[in-house]
Amino acid sequence: MKKTPTILTLLVVVLAVYWSFRALLPQYNADNTIVETEFSTDRALVHVKEISKEPHAVGFPAHAKVRSYIVAELQKLGLETSIQEGYTAGDWGNLSKAENILARIKGKESGKALLLLSHYDSNPHSSLGASDAGSGVATILEGVRAFLKTNPNSKNDIIILISDAEELGLNGADLFVDEHEWLKDVGLVLNFEARGSGGPSYMLMETNRGNSRLISEFITANPEFPVANSLAYSIYKMLPNDTDLTVFREDADIEGFNFAFIDDHFDYHTANDNYERLDRNTLAHQGSYLMPLL
Template sequence: MRSFKPKSHLSSALSFLTIIAIIWYVFYSQTPSAAVEDSLPATEWSTARALEHVKAMSVQPHHVGSAAHDDVRDYVVTQLQAMGLQVTTQKGYTMDPWGNLANPENILARIKGSQDNSKALLLLSHYDSDPHSSKGASDAASGVATILEGVRTFLAQNKQPLNDIIICITDAEELGLNGAELFVNEHPWAQDVAMVLNFEARGSGGPSYMLVETNGGNRKIIEEFSNAGVEYPVANSLAYSIYKMIPNDTDLTVFRKDGDINGLNFAFIGDHYDYHTELDNYERLDRNTLAHQGAYLMPLMNHLSNIDLSDELKVPEGDDYVYFPMPIIKMVSFPFKWLPFLIIGSGLLLVVLIVYGIRKRRISFGQILAGFVPFLGSLIIGYLLSNYGWVGIKSGSFYVDQQHGFSYNGYWLIAAAAMTAATLCFFLYHKYYKKDNVASLSIAPLFILWLVCLLIAFPVGDGGL
């Protein structure tokens, strides 16, 4: 009969709860908690005030050509004029990527800086909704509302910036980035722009991700982003590298391609099934997500409008930083050129630890090789179950496919797949676990992780993360 070991079970339970607590904190710390308060001072960005703009602009679908589209444009113009800004519109004809002629009408305003002939910071979003049933609360009334509330807050502080701040609310983004193309290629203000902050959405919730748009390296952009003191940075160089490989474009892409202008995208993708559907409405917009957009805008607007933008934050291609967020520390970054030395150094350290473990008889080659069985086994079986389980679910008669490939219960499916994979991992390691082989079992995952990092640091062919 197997004896019961209360201390062992208590240790296991505490370890499990600690892991759960860490995971919870990582997600919790990504976005601010949006207490929608109506009584915040005028000099502070308010989620409640931004929500009023979202509600006003998302009453009904407002795609190009609709009566509601004109109403939203007039609303944005009126709000900017109420702040004391001189507002103009830019109207013209552009051709979208499919050869269709569009007649966008952009909304423009400018806050004058104290330094003449300085470069300008541009705040960017679009006011048209998808040409279907979408009310466009997230995409992109949330972006326009973030800018309106941000500009109002900035002006309420009665501080003149060093650089000009241009507000550009584009039109016909959903048709083919037509408003951005019109501004970048035909408006004289485009020549003054050194940096763009673009606010977008591909869902209705979740953290807002920062993605860099640049034709050169990202080093100076990341330095200034860190210097701005953003409280909830959700940004990493892996996402930046992946974004450069995928075909998705925003208005900011036009600034980079046609104007060679750097910028930052801030976009959220949670609840993706709401994207470009009737579910993109005021009620479903996550309040924490909207607060997160404001948490990006205010420190960045204050910082970038008061530094020298004359060099346009440009550095040669390849002059990049590796960067990622960390709780409490906020943002960690270091030159990409350090990565090979870090990888080689960690590899040597791993070898030293293995040799030390063998000499101390805590590690053996046989147990190291055996350790690859539960590790690779859990990866392979987890992949097969998740991948072909999804194929089976999609083929079932109860499943209704979604327009964007992400189902309404997608998060539950991901959670189920993750828990299944974790259960398999625990089960396989439990079968191989012995008191004297813990160190040996740790080598396989450490080696595979190091190998992945090695391939990143020394990529085969072009690219690299």
């Protein structure tokens, strides 16, 4: 028998590797017809572009502009918003004022609420914050918009928390967990984050107990492009930084899911974290998690 030519074998291997990564993500295509009842990556991109025009870390001039923009977008959805203000040292001992943005969708029943979480401040090291975490804020804004079009009367309350001062030490999350009256209503958190500007979004669980129920309910929700592995969380725990979700787990014993992407990590916390560098397929992936989980 003739051996398969080496070059053909190499091409097959390369194709298999390429497809294994491509199949992890939805493929972004510009919307020809924007369906009002579905998550639109293009609509989410409008938010990312607006949020990431300038560096908007705490104390920067654009910080207040971004906050006002997010409040206005939530109000356009018919949601009553509020600002929680306070000073906290956060997890890293950096005393700072935090101004959290809050809204709440009332459900038909009196069970625990689902909390949607991301942060709106950018890193003070010149970052424009398109991925970290403009992408998370945009995912929530567009996801909630689409959800309300098809589910005007949800079963449970949905709390939206766009936290502040995450980059200084998870201060906004710390302020909410320590002082806000809505904390007692929260049953589960969905947090959207980034440590790069592209690649698949990994599903990471944070829990103080067994995680089988979280896994089974995640499977029941049936997101189209699930990406997760046990090694990812082991690596995450070794990193020097946490996310807002960690505050909920450690200080309030509330479980949750992190959805975070980490490719092109050299853009993280730099001026390259901009609108142009954000992978459109990655943003679509975040939306593909949020919609079925809602």
